[in-house]
Amino acid sequence: MIFNENEIYVIAEIGVNHNGSVELAKELILKAKECGADAVKFQTFKAEDVLSDQADMAAYQKTNTGKSSSQLELVKKLELSFEDTRSLRDFSEANSITFISTPFDNESLDFLSADLNVPFLKVSSADISNLPFLYKIALTGKPVILSTGTASLGDIEKALSVFTYVNEYGIHELPTVEKLRLSYSKQLNRKALKEKIVILHCVTQYPATIEGSNLLSIRTIHNAFGLTVGYSDHTLNEYTATASVALGATVFEKHITLDKKMEGPDHAASMEIDDFKRYVSTLRQIKLGLGDGIKFMQEQEKDNFSLVRRSLVARTEIKEGEVFSEDNVVAKRAGKVQLLPEQLWELIGKKASKNYKLNELIEK
Numbered sequence: 001m002i003f004n005e006n007e008i009y010v011i012a013e014i015g016v017n018h019n020g021s022v023e024l025a026k027e028l029i030l031k032a033k034e035c036g037a038d039a040v041k042f043q044t045f046k047a048e049d050v051l052s053d054q055a056d057m058a059a060y061q062k063t064n065t066g067k068s069s070s071q072l073e074l075v076k077k078l079e080l081s082f083e084d085t086r087s088l089r090d091f092s093e094a095n096s097i098t099f100i101s102t103p104f105d106n107e108s109l110d111f112l113s114a115d116l117n118v119p120f121l122k123v124s125s126a127d128i129s130n131l132p133f134l135y136k137i138a139l140t141g142k143p144v145i146l147s148t149g150t151a152s153l154g155d156i157e158k159a160l161s162v163f164t165y166v167n168e169y170g171i172h173e174l175p176t177v178e179k180l181r182l183s184y185s186k187q188l189n190r191k192a193l194k195e196k197i198v199i200l201h202c203v204t205q206y207p208a209t210i211e212g213s214n215l216l217s218i219r220t221i222h223n224a225f226g227l228t229v230g231y232s233d234h235t236l237n238e239y240t241a242t243a244s245v246a247l248g249a250t251v252f253e254k255h256i257t258l259d260k261k262m263e264g265p266d267h268a269a270s271m272e273i274d275d276f277k278r279y280v281s282t283l284r285q286i287k288l289g290l291g292d293g294i295k296f297m298q299e300q301e302k303d304n305f306s307l308v309r310r311s312l313v314a315r316t317e318i319k320e321g322e323v324f325s326e327d328n329v330v331a332k333r334a335g336k337v338q339l340l341p342e343q344l345w346e347l348i349g350k351k352a353s354k355n356y357k358l359n360e361l362i363e364k
Contacts, residue, residue, distance in 0.1 A: 002143040002198055005228055008287045010280050011253040012037040016078035019264050026091050033097045035277040044085055045104035047076040082111050089116050113140040125149030125202050128159050138166035143196050147232050149204030153224055164189035198251050202232035206269035213240045218247040238279045245286040312339040314356040322352050334361055
């Protein structure tokens, strides 16, 4: 698998919150590192290859920017050159934090996978139904984190079938929808995805509401596909993320910003640095608190075991040869565990082999 499911992996989504500035991007990288994030993530694209000039801004983009224009006009200002992206990769590596990015077009995909050789690729929710693009991503052989905003289980299955197909046939035969379906139907092909794919539950809204977060989908996704699951979190606080840990999510993605009031489409739905630092710490503490699910006495309980558990003691003075009964034996906390309360039934009717004082522990 890409990640250790026993640990929390946090991706600081810088995205386009650099506002086109390499220096601002570097500052965010350093802040993400200070907060304990495992990776920083950007978006790599050629705006004109991704967007038509007829595509209007999303409602949240209009709200967050206070402007109304085409998406192309908005996004073009946030495009980083490949050389800028390379410098940010180098800067991240120099500061010991993993650099990844989401490709949005073929040229950007080739640059990230071949030129920069990123350790894994992140697929945007927007491309979960773009099977030809997923096919090109699968051909890179890179592990993939797949976001699932707006998607159904059927959409996710179609997306995964592209990766099973490439795993089975490589580059030798172009896929068809029927061939993808048949490839996914084979258990060995699906099993191979475990080493390649992480699925993130996601709600495509900025910000997303708590009541619309549908966190139980995390369990549904895991049960349906048996893959590592995570959460691409667009809410404004840590509440849904901490609950997601308990539901089995281990990989988290969260937008960060220096200031939510900065100009740009995503700042208002991002988390400021102090809050993000607490976010990372909280997720890891929650994961530690989950344990392994096996119910037994914990190490920290041992000192209190003999203090809180009851043992059989003399309810009254008992003479040697006297018959034990519920009138002269009782279970109390005695500072030591000797005969368990359940052993009272075996004791009743037997004769004491010695004298007992009041509250003295009964011996076998």
